[in-house]
Amino acid sequence: MWKKEEVCSLLKDAVARREIVVLAAKCEIKYSGRAESYLGDGDRLIILKEDYSLLVHQPQGNAPVNYMKSGTIHSSFVEDGFLFLKCENLVQKEFLTIIMKKVYFFNSHKLNDSQKIVLQGNEADMANMIYKAPEIIEDGFKPVSQEEQTAYGFIDVLGTDKEDILTVVECKRYCADLAAVTQLRRYVERIMDAKGLKNVRGILAAPRITDNAKKMLEDWGYSFVSVIPPKYLAEYSKSQSKLDEY
Amino acid sequence: MWKKEEVCSLLKDAVARREIVVLAAKCEIKYSGRAESYLGDGDRLIILKEDYSLLVHQPQGNAPVNYMKSGTIHSSFVEDGFLFLKCENLVQKEFLTIIMKKVYFFNSHKLNDSQKIVLQGNEADMANMIYKAPEIIEDGFKPVSQEEQTAYGFIDVLGTDKEDILTVVECKRYCADLAAVTQLRRYVERIMDAKGLKNVRGILAAPRITDNAKKMLEDWGYSFVSVIPPKYLAEYSKSQSKLDEY
C-alpha cells in the first residue's frame, strides 16, 4: 500500500515530466458535464496520459467507466486521509473528481511513440473495390469518376446501370440495418431533387442485411447486393502453438 | 528495463490469479479480424484485464489503438530476444500479436469492484421528463401511457396534440442531425402504417438542430422543439482552489 502523500507528489512530478501515469486504487468517482455520473467505492485502474487525457477502467470490460479528454487540467491533494484528483475541462465544461481511499500501485514512464496505425478493410476500401470491379454490383453497372462522386455529397458510389439509369450505391461493411436503408433513401431523394430526375435507383451493398431492413428496402423499390469487404494486409499466421495459453 | 523472461513469467502468474496487468513496452502490433491493422515500433501501455480483455494505449489520445474483447485467449513467450503476446478470439475470429522489444515497467494487482456506474442525463431521462411535463413539447400535448409506448417499437414519446392528432416525439440529447430526422420520419411512417392513419405528427425534441436537418424536417411537415436534457444528480462544487493545477 502506498502513502497518499507520496503518490500525490509522484503524480505531480510525473505529469510535469509529461510521463504517462498508471495507478490502481480503491476510489469513488463523480462526474459532471454532458451528463452526470456517480461510481461508489471500488478498485480501478487510473491512467493519466501526457496529453492530459484521463481514463478510469474497472477490472472488467472494454470501455473506460469514466474519462476526461485531452486538454483537461488536473490537480491533486491529500485531505481527510484521502487522495483527491480533480479534473477540469473548462472548454467542454466537464468536471471529474476521484477520491482515492487506497493506492495499490503507482507507475509512470515517459513513452515515445510517433507511429500511426495503418488500418485497412474499411468502408472506403469497399467503395474502391467496387470502383475497380463494378461487376460486383451487377452486370452493366458503370461507376462515374471519383471526382464527380463528391459533387453530390457523401455518396459512396454513384453510377449508371445497363439501361443508363442513375444508381446510388451505399456500402456497409457490417450487416445493413434500417438506418442504412433510410440513409440510402435520403441520398436517392437528394439526387432526384438535385438532378430533377424521377427515376434513380438505389442499391445497398453489404455482407448481409436484416429482414426488416430488406423489407423496407424492397418496399421502397431499392435492392440489396451481398458484398464482402476487402482485407488487403497480408494475413499473418493464424496457426500457432497452443501451448501456454491462458 | 525488465528482463523479458521475467515479465513473461510474471504475466502468466498474474493472469492465472485473475489480476489486472499493466505494462509499458516498446512494441510492434499486428491485428487481423474484422479489419487488418499494423502499428510499427513505439512505446505503449498494455492492459490485460481479469476478463481477458486487452487494451493497448498510445501515450496520447482517448481511445485504445488496439484491443481485444473479453474472452480472448492469451499466450506469451520469448523468442529471438522479443517478448511475444499472442491473443486469439476464436469466436470472433480475431487475432492480435504484440512483439515487445523493451519492457519499461510491469505491474499487476487483484482488483475488486462490484459497483456499477450511475449515469443520468441521458435520452431516457429526457423522455421521462417530457412524460412528466408534457407542456415542454407544446400546449395541449398529452403523452400516452409508457406501456403503450413500447407497442410500436422504440418511439421515445407517443402522444396526442390539443386537436387529438397522434404525435411522435423523438428525443436527442445532442444537436439533432439529418439522421435524427430520417429516424423520426421512419417512426411516423411506421405508426401511420400500423394504425392506418393518414395524419400523424412528428416532433423532434433536442437542444438544437443543424440548418440542413431543420430544412428537411420542415420539408416533411415535422417540427422542432428545443429541449435541454435534464441533469438530476446534485452538482458538486465547481469552485475549487486553483493551486497546484497541472
Place this chain on the structure above:
DNA sequence: GGGGAGAGATGCCGC
C-alpha cells in the same frame, strides 16, 4: 469550427 458519416465502433435492452 460545424456538419456529416464511419467505427475492428461498444454497450444495453428487447424479443
Place this chain on the structure above:
DNA sequence: GCGGCATTTCTCCCC
C-alpha cells in the same frame, strides 16, 4: 442469439 438504438459516443474529413 439477433435486432434496434443510444453513446459523456469518438474520430476523421471536408466545407
